[in-house]
Amino acid sequence: MKKILVVGLGLIGGSLAMALQGFEDFEVVGAVRSQATFEKAQAKRAADRLTFDPAAELPGADVVVLCQDPAGIIAFLEEHRDRFKPGCLIWDVCGVKTAVMEAAGRLPAGVDFIGCHPMAGKEVSGIGNAEGGLFRNTHFIVTPGPGSTREHLDLLGRMADWCQFGDVIVTTPERHDEMIAYTSQLMHVIAVSVCADEGLFSCKGFEGGSFRDCTRVAALDPAMWTQLFTLNAPALCRAVGALEERLGQYRRVIEAGDREALLSMLAQASGRKKQIDLERARGDDVRPSF
Amino acid sequence: MKKILVVGLGLIGGSLAMALQGFEDFEVVGAVRSQATFEKAQAKRAADRLTFDPAAELPGADVVVLCQDPAGIIAFLEEHRDRFKPGCLIWDVCGVKTAVMEAAGRLPAGVDFIGCHPMAGKEVSGIGNAEGGLFRNTHFIVTPGPGSTREHLDLLGRMADWCQFGDVIVTTPERHDEMIAYTSQLMHVIAVSVCADEGLFSCKGFEGGSFRDCTRVAALDPAMWTQLFTLNAPALCRAVGALEERLGQYRRVIEAGDREALLSMLAQASGRKKQIDLERARGDDVRPSF
Numbered sequence: 386m387k388k389i390l391v392v393g394l395g396l397i398g399g400s401l402a403m404a405l406q407g408f409e410d411f412e413v414v415g416a417v418r419s420q421a422t423f424e425k426a427q428a429k430r431a432a433d434r435l436t437f438d439p440a441a442e443l444p445g446a447d448v449v450v451l452c453q454d455p456a457g458i459i460a461f462l463e464e465h466r467d468r469f470k471p472g473c474l475i476w477d478v479c480g481v482k483t484a485v486m487e488a489a490g491r492l493p494a495g496v497d498f499i500g501c502h503p504m505a506g507k508e509v510s511g512i513g514n515a516e517g518g519l520f521r522n523t524h525f526i527v528t529p530g531p532g533s534t535r536e537h538l539d540l541l542g543r544m545a546d547w548c549q550f551g552d553v554i555v556t557t558p559e560r561h562d563e564m565i566a567y568t569s570q571l572m573h574v575i576a577v578s579v580c581a582d583e584g585l586f587s588c589k590g591f592e593g594g595s596f597r598d599c600t601r602v603a604a605l606d607p608a609m610w611t612q613l614f615t616l617n618a619p620a621l622c623r624a625v626g627a628l629e630e631r632l633g634q635y636r637r638v639i640e641a642g643d644r645e646a647l648l649s650m651l652a653q654a655s656g657r658k659k660q661i662d663l664e665r666a667r668g669d670d671v672r673p674s675f
Numbered sequence: 676m677k678k679i680l681v682v683g684l685g686l687i688g689g690s691l692a693m694a695l696q697g698f699e700d701f702e703v704v705g706a707v708r709s710q711a712t713f714e715k716a717q718a719k720r721a722a723d724r725l726t727f728d729p730a731a732e733l734p735g736a737d738v739v740v741l742c743q744d745p746a747g748i749i750a751f752l753e754e755h756r757d758r759f760k761p762g763c764l765i766w767d768v769c770g771v772k773t774a775v776m777e778a779a780g781r782l783p784a785g786v787d788f789i790g791c792h793p794m795a796g797k798e799v800s801g802i803g804n805a806e807g808g809l810f811r812n813t814h815f816i817v818t819p820g821p822g823s824t825r826e827h828l829d830l831l832g833r834m835a836d837w838c839q840f841g842d843v844i845v846t847t848p849e850r851h852d853e854m855i856a857y858t859s860q861l862m863h864v865i866a867v868s869v870c871a872d873e874g875l876f877s878c879k880g881f882e883g884g885s886f887r888d889c890t891r892v893a894a895l896d897p898a899m900w901t902q903l904f905t906l907n908a909p910a911l912c913r914a915v916g917a918l919e920e921r922l923g924q925y926r927r928v929i930e931a932g933d934r935e936a937l938l939s940m941l942a943q944a945s946g947r948k949k950q951i952d953l954e955r956a957r958g959d960d961v962r963p964s965f
Contacts, residue, residue: 504882504883505883506883506884524880524882524883526880526881552880554880554881564874564881565881567874567878568878568881568882568885572883572888574922575869576885576948577925577940577941577944577948578918578921578922578925579865579918580944580945580947580948580951581921581940581943581944581947582914582917582918584854584858584914585947585948586947586951587854588857588858589954589955590816590844591794591814591844591851591854591855591857592794592814593794593858593859593862594796595858595859595862595863595866595891596858596862598862598889598891599865599866599888599889601885601888602885602888603945604945604948604949605941606945607941607942607945608938610941611934611937614937615929615934618930622926622929622930625922625925625926626926627872628869629919629922629923629926631871631872632915632918632919632922635867635868636916636919639904639905639908639912640908644905647901647905648898648901651895651900652897653871654867654868654870654871654893655870655893655894655896657870657871657876657893658866658870658890661875661876662894664879665879
């Protein structure tokens with residue numbers, strides 16, 4: 386029997402360990418650090434087997450899935466670089482790819498690291514909220530390394546199918562980070578910026594669905610998002626700066642009472658949104674998640 | 676039998692006409708302008724009776740519900756000011772209240788205008804998308820006029836109950852407009868600003884739920900939102916300016932690589948969001964909508 390070692394059973398790692406159970410002829414081993422996580426993971430049978438000692442599992446692990454935060458993944462690769470089984474496949478799940486792929490570049494030849502980003506999540510974290518169906522119909526973004534083999538890419542694709550991802554997007558780490566700065570990180574900066582307003586606690590009774598939706602992701606993990614933002618600073622700062630510029634344009638035409646310019650800006654932006662909604666509805670049945 | 680005249684059967688007016696049917700001993704009459712709306716409203720029995728001639732109904736209408744856009748409501752009040760039945764109750768549904776209450780101030784004495792804002796909606800508009808259950812568990816914001824009677828406020832409260840609103844919030848037009856600038860109009864400015872980005876069409880495969888949620892309301896009606904933004908310009912510009920300032924703060928600490936400051940800002944904002952989510956979960960079972 387072959388072995389998948391999932392390191393870190395939080396929301397994503399726990400859900401992956403659950404989703405991967407039964408995949409081909411693999412045993413799924415989950416590595417945890419705390420007794421509390423061990424007990425919760427055991428209670429919900431999050432993996433075929435649990436361990437506190439990932440290092441001991443590495444020489445026999447055909448697939449290693451790193452589900453820590455970015456700094457945890459980078460530190461793990463460094464600490465255990467000589468323990469990975471030759472020819473094994475390592476993949477990760479974190480939300481930045483350039484920094485992780487750079488760290489993976491220092492692995493021994495014959496160890497194949499493929500950067501991954503499952504576009505799935507919840508507002509709540511931890512093994513307690515993990516579920517095997519979390520990835521159903523979401524995007525699975527993949528950034529292969531320079532030496533990634535066809536065999537490993539195929540194996541990863543079969544795991545993605547088994548976890549019921551909606552599609553697999555193959556791209557470069559740089560393009561991933563540029564896109565994610567706009568589609569995900571910027572949304573989180575917006576949400577926390579809106580929630581920093583003094584009006585947050587006085588607006589009860591006046592919130593509609595647009596407010597709830599826009600601020601949903603503000604309940605984030607500060608330490609993890611500090612890492613994600615910092616590791617993607619240039620792209621994220623470009624995206625935030627571009628949004629500031631556009632908000633300023635709206636503010637200025639509204640201040641000036643220039644209805645014609647405002648109408649034209651709104652018509653253009655809403656037209657773009659309606660067009661993209663149509664395209665999504667036509668060509669794409671993937672439900673984006675988180 | 677008494678009469679409720681609903682003027683304008685779009686998404687909100689059509690849904691109200693549907694929700695109000697059967698309320699006490701009132702007949703619900705729906706006033707439409709186009710043949711297409713008439714036919715759709717008839718097909719889905721949106722009102723007890725339909726008319727193209729609201730002026731002819733006004734002298735016998737005990738309650739008039741104005742469901743046009745802001746300019747349409749203000750123009751209607753002016754055009755028909757001497758046709759309203761003495762002692763009648765008029766209420767509206769539009770998203771700004773100060774401008775509408777000012778126009779209502781020019782009505783004859785004995786005609787009671789109460790500003791209303793049902794915090795309900797959908798991304799799609801028109802009678803075709805109207806449904807009687809649209810208001811279930813949403814906020815109903817009410818701004819009484821200087822001469823609003825207890826009797827009319829009670830009648831309005833019973834109508835809100837009948838339509839299954841989750842709660843009724845009574846406030847001033849000024850406070851309504853200040854709060855709505857932050858909780859609703861700002862969310863729409865954010866959504867259209869994000870959708871104006873050139874990345875919108877190239878980010879396919881990289882969008883998660885946060886992106887879908889934040890941009891959902893960008894598919895807005897440009898003409899109506901030009902009116903809403905313009906009629907609430909000072910409060911909205913303050914809200915947009917404050918957001919620009921906060922986004923700039925995030926951009927600067929990320930650019931500077933100041934992890935400590937970033938962590939502290941994220942911890943504070945996410946803490947506020949978690950606190951408000953807790954308060955909402957404890958004290959408030961109203962599902963905010965749109």
